[in-house]
Amino acid sequence: GDSVTQMEGPVTLSEEAFLTINCTYTATGYPSLFWYVQYPGEGLQLLLKATKADDKGSNKGFEATYRKETTSFHLEKGSVQVSDSAVYFCALSDRGGSYIPTFGRGTSLIVHP
Amino acid sequence: DVKVTQSSRYLVKRTGEKVFLECVQDMDHENMFWYRQDPGLGLRLIYFSYDVKMKEKGDIPEGYSVSREKKERFSLILESASTNQTSMYLCASSLGAGGVSYEQYFGPGTRLTVT
Numbered sequence: 001g002d003s004v005t006q007m008e009g010p011v012t013l014s015e016e017a018f019l020t021i022n023c024t025y026t027a028t029g030y031p032s033l034f035w036y037v038q039y040p041g042e043g044l045q046l047l048l049k050a051t052k053a054d055d056k057g058s059n060k061g062f063e064a065t066y067r068k069e070t071t072s073f074h075l076e077k078g079s080v081q082v083s084d085s086a087v088y089f090c091a092l093s094d095r096g097g098s099y100i101p102t103f104g105r106g107t108s109l110i111v112h113p
Numbered sequence: 114d115v116k117v118t119q120s121s122r123y124l125v126k127r128t129g130e131k132v133f134l135e136c137v138q139d140m141d142h143e144n145m146f147w148y149r150q151d152p153g154l155g156l157r158l159i160y161f162s163y164d165v166k167m168k169e170k171g172d173i174p175e176g177y178s179v180s181r182e183k184k185e186r187f188s189l190i191l192e193s194a195s196t197n198q199t200s201m202y203l204c205a206s207s208l209g210a211g212g213v214s215y216e217q218y219f220g221p222g223t224r225l226t227v228t
Contacts, residue, residue: 034216043117043203043219044156089156093215099144099163099207100171101217105155 002027006090006104013111019077021107023064023090026071031092033057033066033073034101038087047075047088085111116140117220119204125226132191134223136204143209145187146217147171147179150201162187163209194227201225 006023013019025031032051036044048057053068062077073090090104120135138145146161148171158171160179168179176198180188187206191198201224205217 032215036217036219041222043222044205044217045219046216049216099209099215100146100158100161101207101215103156105153 002031002092002094002102004090004092004102004104006088006107008105009087009108011107011109013080013109015082015111015113016079017111019075019080019084019109021075021088021090021109023073023075023104024071025073025090025092025102027092027094027102029094031094033064034091034093035062035064035073035075036089036091036103038089038106040086044089080109080111082111082113085109117204117206117218119202119220119223121223122221123224123226125228126191126194127228128195130191130194130227132194132225132227134189134191134202134204134225136187136189136220137185138187138206138218139185140206140218141184142206142218143184144207144215145181146205146207147177147187147189148203148205149173150203150222156203159189194225196227199225199227 034049035047037047038044048059050057050066056065087106093101117138147159148156162181178190204220207217
């Protein structure tokens with residue numbers, strides 16, 4: 001079946017540091033890929049997405065590129081802020097099959113001033 | 114602006130009570146989902162629905178039931194609440210067969226405590 005693996009946290013960074021959160025996937029079909037963010041005490045919200053190979057999703061300074069050859073969708077940001085502290089979830093939806101997405105376990109990011 | 118709302122942000126119930134969690138979406142989405150979220154376990158799917166009156170079990174349906182009488186509303190029911198059902202409950206919706214990317218839209222969550 002489909003699966004998503006993302007790096008365990010917490011990831012702790014100083015403000016203005018570079019961020020990478022790794023995400024790799026396995027899928028039987030041709031999935032769409034997503035990053036969701038969950039701020040403390042809130043539900044998840046879509047951060048960015050990519051629907052085909054080599055697509056780059058971007059939003060709020062975050063970006064991720066759909067790499068089919070390495071089955072990866074790593075999240076990056078050049079300069080993090082304290083307000084980016086949250087839990088980040090990588091996910092996939094296999095358009096050829098179920099409506100149910102597959103989520104990674106989530107990676108907690110803590111940014112210190 | 115698209116919106117998924119949940120009836121309560123915080124809820125405290127006693128063991129054995131019947132508990133209703135309500136979720137409403139205003140995006141005319143076919144699919145709706147209930148998850149629970151616990152530290153270290155990520156998101157676990159309880160039930161989902163792909164159409165009115167249709168439902169499918171997720172990964173952890175035991176102790177829960179659902180109801181979808183209208184397209185915009187999806188209810189989660191704890192028939193007899195137990196302490197191990199203390200958790201954060203998240204509702205989500207997404208487009209159905211006509212959609213391309215199946216991204217989900219989440220509500221703010223209900224933190225349920227069963228004492």
